[in-house]
Amino acid sequence: MIARKPSWLLTIVALAILFYMNAPTIVVVLASFSDTTYLTVPPQGWTLRWFEFVLGDSRYMRAIWTSLWLAGGATLLSLVLGTAASYALHHRLVPFRDVILSAVMAPLVFPAVVIGVALLQYVSLLGLRGQPLVLLFAHVLITLPYVVRSAMSSLTGINPQIEEAAHVLGASGFTAFRLVTLPLLKPGLVAGAIFSFVTSLDNVPVTIFLLTPRQSTLPVKIFASVEHGVDPSIAAASTLLVAGTAIALILAQKWVSFSRFF
Amino acid sequence: MTQSRNAGLGLIGPATVLILAGFLAPTVIMAMLSLRDYSGMQGIGTDWTLSNYINVLGDWFYLEIILRTLALGLIVTLLCLILGFPLALYILRVGPLMQTTAILLVIFPLLCNIVVRSFGWMVLLSPRGVINEALLGAGLISTPLDLMFNLTGVIIGLVQIYLPFMVLLLVPALQNIPADVEAAALTLRSSRIRVFFTITVPLASPGIITGSILVFVLSISALVTPRMLGGPTYRVMATQIYDEFMTNLNWPSGAALAFVLTFIALALIWAANRVAAHLTRGIPA
Amino acid sequence: MTSLSLRSLTKRYDTATIVNAVSFDVEQGQLVSLLGPSGCGKTTILRMIAGLLEPTGGQILFGEEDVTKLPANRRNVGLVFQSYALFPHMTVFENVAFGLRRQGVKGVDLKTRVGEALEQVRLGALADRFPRQLSGGQQQRVALARSVAPRPAILLFDEPLSNLDAQLREEMQIEIKRLQSELKLTSLFVTHDQHEAMSLSDRICLMSGGNIQQFATPEEVYFNPANGFVSGFVGSPNQLSGVATEGGVELAPGLRLASNRAQARPGGRVRVTLRQEDLALAPAGQAPGLAGRIALRIFEGASVQYIVALSGGPEVMARVSSRGPQADLPVGTEVVLSIPADRVFVAPEEGAA
Numbered sequence: 052m053i054a055r056k057p058s059w060l061l062t063i064v065a066l067a068i069l070f071y072m073n074a075p076t077i078v079v080v081l082a083s084f085s086d087t088t089y090l091t092v093p094p095q096g097w098t099l100r101w102f103e104f105v106l107g108d109s110r111y112m113r114a115i116w117t118s119l120w121l122a123g124g125a126t127l128l129s130l131v132l133g134t135a136a137s138y139a140l141h142h143r144l145v146p147f148r149d150v151i152l153s154a155v156m157a158p159l160v161f162p163a164v165v166i167g168v169a170l171l172q173y174v175s176l177l178g179l180r181g182q183p184l185v186l187l188f189a190h191v192l193i194t195l196p197y198v199v200r201s202a203m204s205s206l207t208g209i210n211p212q213i214e215e216a217a218h219v220l221g222a223s224g225f226t227a228f229r230l231v232t233l234p235l236l237k238p239g240l241v242a243g244a245i246f247s248f249v250t251s252l253d254n255v256p257v258t259i260f261l262l263t264p265r266q267s268t269l270p271v272k273i274f275a276s277v278e279h280g281v282d283p284s285i286a287a288a289s290t291l292l293v294a295g296t297a298i299a300l301i302l303a304q305k306w307v308s309f310s311r312f313f
Numbered sequence: 314m315t316q317s318r319n320a321g322l323g324l325i326g327p328a329t330v331l332i333l334a335g336f337l338a339p340t341v342i343m344a345m346l347s348l349r350d351y352s353g354m355q356g357i358g359t360d361w362t363l364s365n366y367i368n369v370l371g372d373w374f375y376l377e378i379i380l381r382t383l384a385l386g387l388i389v390t391l392l393c394l395i396l397g398f399p400l401a402l403y404i405l406r407v408g409p410l411m412q413t414t415a416i417l418l419v420i421f422p423l424l425c426n427i428v429v430r431s432f433g434w435m436v437l438l439s440p441r442g443v444i445n446e447a448l449l450g451a452g453l454i455s456t457p458l459d460l461m462f463n464l465t466g467v468i469i470g471l472v473q474i475y476l477p478f479m480v481l482l483l484v485p486a487l488q489n490i491p492a493d494v495e496a497a498a499l500t501l502r503s504s505r506i507r508v509f510f511t512i513t514v515p516l517a518s519p520g521i522i523t524g525s526i527l528v529f530v531l532s533i534s535a536l537v538t539p540r541m542l543g544g545p546t547y548r549v550m551a552t553q554i555y556d557e558f559m560t561n562l563n564w565p566s567g568a569a570l571a572f573v574l575t576f577i578a579l580a581l582i583w584a585a586n587r588v589a590a591h592l593t594r595g596i597p598a
Numbered sequence: 599m600t601s602l603s604l605r606s607l608t609k610r611y612d613t614a615t616i617v618n619a620v621s622f623d624v625e626q627g628q629l630v631s632l633l634g635p636s637g638c639g640k641t642t643i644l645r646m647i648a649g650l651l652e653p654t655g656g657q658i659l660f661g662e663e664d665v666t667k668l669p670a671n672r673r674n675v676g677l678v679f680q681s682y683a684l685f686p687h688m689t690v691f692e693n694v695a696f697g698l699r700r701q702g703v704k705g706v707d708l709k710t711r712v713g714e715a716l717e718q719v720r721l722g723a724l725a726d727r728f729p730r731q732l733s734g735g736q737q738q739r740v741a742l743a744r745s746v747a748p749r750p751a752i753l754l755f756d757e758p759l760s761n762l763d764a765q766l767r768e769e770m771q772i773e774i775k776r777l778q779s780e781l782k783l784t785s786l787f788v789t790h791d792q793h794e795a796m797s798l799s800d801r802i803c804l805m806s807g808g809n810i811q812q813f814a815t816p817e818e819v820y821f822n823p824a825n826g827f828v829s830g831f832v833g834s835p836n837q838l839s840g841v842a843t844e845g846g847v848e849l850a851p852g853l854r855l856a857s858n859r860a861q862a863r864p865g866g867r868v869r870v871t872l873r874q875e876d877l878a879l880a881p882a883g884q885a886p887g888l889a890g891r892i893a894l895r896i897f898e899g900a901s902v903q904y905i906v907a908l909s910g911g912p913e914v915m916a917r918v919s920s921r922g923p924q925a926d927l928p929v930g931t932e933v934v935l936s937i938p939a940d941r942v943f944v945a946p947e948e949g950a951a
Contacts, residue, residue: 075433
């Protein structure tokens with residue numbers, strides 16, 4: 052592109068679009084501080100009582116914990132499985148490389164709701180509905196592609212001769228990976244992990260089919276609550292999710308430059 | 314070499330087992346289920362039949378849902394392109410500080426929960442919501458506008474939710490166009506608008522196609538936003554699949570509908586890849 | 599330090615033979631260049647010696663020891679890459695220490711030996727820098743220090759100078775030559791640059807199509823090329839076509855050259871290689887030879903290049919000293935070209951053997 056200053060018209064249009072993109076989040080956060088029993092923006096007097104309510108409510112708290120361990124566990128597992136798989140795929144250590152890669156990436160292109168109902172039916176057939184491990188593996192399935200995509204693109208960016216140099220200098224395969232490849236992969240893996248965590252934390256269309264009525268994650272709980280009418284406690288729970296995301300984003304910026312997203 | 318092959322299998326094994334047992338097996342079993350007969354009395358039968366697909370593709374009730382979903386996807390994609398282009402241009406042209414801020418403001422909603430964002434739109438769009446209250450207060454309208462539980466609400470929500478993907482794909486597509494090419498066209502006495510449409514847009518077309526397909530596929534697959542902003546009566550494919558499985562308990566029918574959706578999505582992605590590959594023939598990587 | 603021997607070393611992929619039963623020896627402390635055009639198999643040989651590629655057949659010996667089956671990390675070779683391949687996340691010190699640490703060297707000993715290696719390439723002051731903070735030449739010197747620090751049995755170079763600009767390349771050449779002879783390192787140097795090979799090597803192994811064309815000293819390769827390929831690769835060649843005759847070749851009707859390096863039956867289509875600097879040029883009438891007219895004169899500094907259109911034949915290039923008697927012939931001058939019979943290489947044209 053030819054470098055050129057944006058015109059004032061372009062600036063106004065762009066800022067309006069940016070406002071539109073962030074309006075719903077701003078509204079939710081503002082509404083959660085409102086001192087009214089109904090939702091209103093701007094808030095009529097400020098209070099933290101809706102946060103107290105959510106954090107004191109055992110169902111909300113259970114949902115929050117479920118969401119957190121699920122997202123944490125799925126991210127960790129996808130990191131381990133995804134890094135190992137990417138390494139083998141990148142170095143062509145296995146036959147049918149392209150088939151395996153497409154299979155690993157498939158959950159990304161399949162409509163989430165389809166994965167959800169397929170798993171619902173499968174898990175019911177096996178009599179495993181509601182098992183925490185089933186939920187965990189389902190989340191690994193949908194977070195794995197993000198880690199693999201990040202790890203594969205990072206591996207492509209590493210000069211293959213660097214690992215060879217380590218071998219020639221006396222490092223075994225695993226030592227070379229640990230001392231040379233892994234440190235160079237770190238930024239990519241961090242980006243992949245953050246995407247995984249947020250994806251798992253956000254997921255409704257797969258999760259909702261796998262929960263028993265007594266189980267919930269925070270987004271599923273919010274989704275279900277809305278059907279019974281809206282009140283500021285939902286906004287407060289939402290604000291907590293937004294805050295979690297914002298923290299992840301700040302951490303991300305500390306670790307990796309945002310240019311990585313391009 | 315056998316040693317490295319063993320190592321390779323050890324590395325790829327766990328992920329492959331997970332995909333086989335957790336994704337491929339459920340998909341195959343659902344494919345089989347979609348070919349089973351079903352009646353309200355006996356439930357899922359044991360005979361093989363194509364009737365679920367024939368029902369879904371022949372019944373006006375389902376056909377309307379499918380067509381509505383596709384039309385929705387098309388509108389959302391077009392709006393994302395129309396809104397995404399100026400924003401991407403702005404991001405590329407503005408100074409570094411504002412550029413980072415703008416990128417953050419694009420990424421932040423992307424990472425924010427879809428349920429939360431849809432809920433935010435409910436707060437904004439409902440009959441007693443922020444927008445209607447403001448318009449009523451200003452005396453511009455006398456009765457609240459119907460902004461929710463209809464097509465308008467779903468479109469407003471979906472465009473906001475998938476616009477970040479479009480912008481994040483358009484920015485690098487436009488950025489990678491060598492300035493020399495556009496400069497060359499300008500020196501050849503082309504106007505800026507002409508350069509934009511004859512040089513910039515064609516060179517950015519792989520990014521435009523990728524972004525459009527992504528937004529389209531995500532829009533037709535969306536469950537949460539259409540349910541929250543469309544309400545229980547405004548049906549799209551994903552919400553109908555949800556209802557078949559969770560409310561009507563007509564699993565074979567839901568499975569057939571799910572495969573129709575999957576087929577549309579995968580076919581589009583495949584076709585888009587072919588077109589993008591064709592378009593990038595002359596463009597060096 | 600030890601010698602290096604290859605015995606019928608072969609590499610095949612499916613049906614393509616990349617390296618065809620190559621055998622040669624590098625004596626202890628010698629530097630041998632593997633010279634040839636890209637795709638001639640030279641890098642493949644180097645990678646097999648380093649243990650990064652498994653040979654299809656043959657043996658690799660370090661001294662008396664057969665290392666053919668040893669993995670790369672147990673061979674104790676040093677390898678300097680074209681891309682430097684420095685570890686970007688480690689300081690210069692840690693890069694050089696990497697191989698030593700794998701050998702179990704630590705503490706004061708480690709510091710001393712890394713320091714020594716860096717002094718040898720005169721980079722002692724930059725130990726705490728990261729690779730990206732160094733220039734290309736400095737990075738390649740770090741790579742050199744990194745590969746000699748663990749005292750390898752064999753030192754391998756994979757086109758280490760081709761990423762550097764002309765001036766740096768010359769400096770690095772001297773650097774490598776100095777270090778190699780000081781440390782008496784048995785070395786194999788892969789390159790496609792004849793000047794690099796000439797100036798660095800004790801022996802040159804000239805390769806083409808997976809086969810050795812000539813293995814000899816630089817002088818021998820230059821003055822007594824084994825065949826037309828060698829003659830053309832070392833020097834600036836004219837590649838012409840012609841028809842073989844008894845005791846020579848005919849470039850065009852009436853244009854005949856005597857050759858005692860002909861490898862073709864009379865009457866067959868042949869490829870003729872004439873080195874530009876082997877052609878003697880004189881004004882018409884002053885000497886016997888092929889008649890022609892100067893079409894273009896290019897002053898190159900130390901030499902002058904003439905493009906000569908032979909009467910009724912092709913154009914050939916001739917190069918003479920710019921201080922010699924024939925340096926100032928203007929365009930259009932009628933000249934005669936001559937060349938000794940032992941510098942006229944004639945080989946059957948490919949596919950017409």
